[in-house]
Amino acid sequence: MGHDVVTAAQHEFYASHGYLQLESFLDAEWMTELRAASDQFVDESRSLTGSSRRFDLEPGHSATNPRLRRLVSPVDLHETFHRLAFEGPVAQLAMALLGGPVRFHHSKLNYKWSGGGEEVKWHQDIQFWPHTDFSPLTIGVYLDDVDDEMGPMGVLPGSHLGTLYDLYNADGSWGGAMNDADIAALPIDEMVWLQGPAGSVTVHNCAMVHGSMPNLSDRPRPLLLQTYSALDSYPVLGIGANGVDGANSGRIVGGAPSQEVTVDGRPMRGAPDWRKQGPPTIFGSQQAE
Numbered sequence: 001m002g003h004d005v006v007t008a009a010q011h012e013f014y015a016s017h018g019y020l021q022l023e024s025f026l027d028a029e030w031m032t033e034l035r036a037a038s039d040q041f042v043d044e045s046r047s048l049t050g051s052s053r054r055f056d057l058e059p060g061h062s063a064t065n066p067r068l069r070r071l072v073s074p075v076d077l078h079e080t081f082h083r084l085a086f087e088g089p090v091a092q093l094a095m096a097l098l099g100g101p102v103r104f105h106h107s108k109l110n111y112k113w114s115g116g117g118e119e120v121k122w123h124q125d126i127q128f129w130p131h132t133d134f135s136p137l138t139i140g141v142y143l144d145d146v147d148d149e150m151g152p153m154g155v156l157p158g159s160h161l162g163t164l165y166d167l168y169n170a171d172g173s174w175g176g177a178m179n180d181a182d183i184a185a186l187p188i189d190e191m192v193w194l195q196g197p198a199g200s201v202t203v204h205n206c207a208m209v210h211g212s213m214p215n216l217s218d219r220p221r222p223l224l225l226q227t228y229s230a231l232d233s234y235p236v237l238g239i240g241a242n243g244v245d246g247a248n249s250g251r252i253v254g255g256a257p258s259q260e261v262t263v264d265g266r267p268m269r270g271a272p273d274w275r276k277q278g279p280p281t282i283f284g285s286q287q288a289e
């Protein structure tokens with residue numbers, strides 16, 4: 001699968017609407033592998049009585065009745081998730097939409113379990129992990145068929161170009177969701193619900209207003225999400241999840257770092273990434289020691 005996985009019309013749609021819904025984008029072979037990997041973690045979670053760094057569990061989770069909210073950073077935990085995100089069709093889709101090599105940010109597998117699996121309140125993602133631009137996007141893969149009853153992802157077309165909402169609670173604590181007054185002003189009837197058969201893919205821009213209802217069906221709704229930005233977009237450290245978001249965060253897919261960055265509208269080529277070996281002094285660099 002090459003970089004031409006999206007048509008020009010889909011590119012334009014994504015740019016103006018802020019989302020895409022690609023039905024049955026992944027083939028049956030991928031789905032079998034992904035489901036097997038997911039099942040392995042559901043089994044592993046049975047021995048747990050509470051959430052851990054790896055698993056976010058619903059109250060009531062038990063060995064006989066596992067109820068998972070989230071598997072954290074699946075790309076760091078299983079080769080199949082890793083291959084999908086860094087080489088497979090999801091990597092190809094990210095590169096196609098962002099126009100070349102991309103910077104991986106993080107991944108998660110949201111289960112939204114059957115019989116009331118929790119809602120995700122209306123929010124935008126970018127406040128959780130601000131970047132130097134608004135290129136970041138998240139690609140979701142439905143591991144099972146998803147219909148309206150199962151709490152599919154809902155998006156508000158075009159909202160990625162509008163207001164960036166305050167996701168703090170009235171008492172000043174972080175809430176991670178829009179407040180009631182802002183929600184009341186949204187044209188909720190314009191919301192689009194992205195359901196589809198297993199292997200269908202959703203894409204939403206980091207500034208898209210989105211969320212999902214509780215899962216009222218008797219089937220879990222596993223949605224595997226992976227986030228990428230353009231190569232010249234960087235996470236702003238010191239805010240939210242940036243810097244604490246998984247071993248593969250910052251990995252370049254399909255190319256090499258360019259160190260190009262635009263700050264406040266001014267492009268430049270920044271110094272190499274010295275996080276691993278520590279910075280040289282300006283004297284050593286200038287004297288080419």
Ligand SMILES: O=C(O)CCC(=O)C(=O)O
Pocket residue numbers: 110112120125151152153210211212223
């Ligand atoms: O799982 C969903 O339906 C939405 C997930 C989401 O918006 C998030 O985790 O930021």
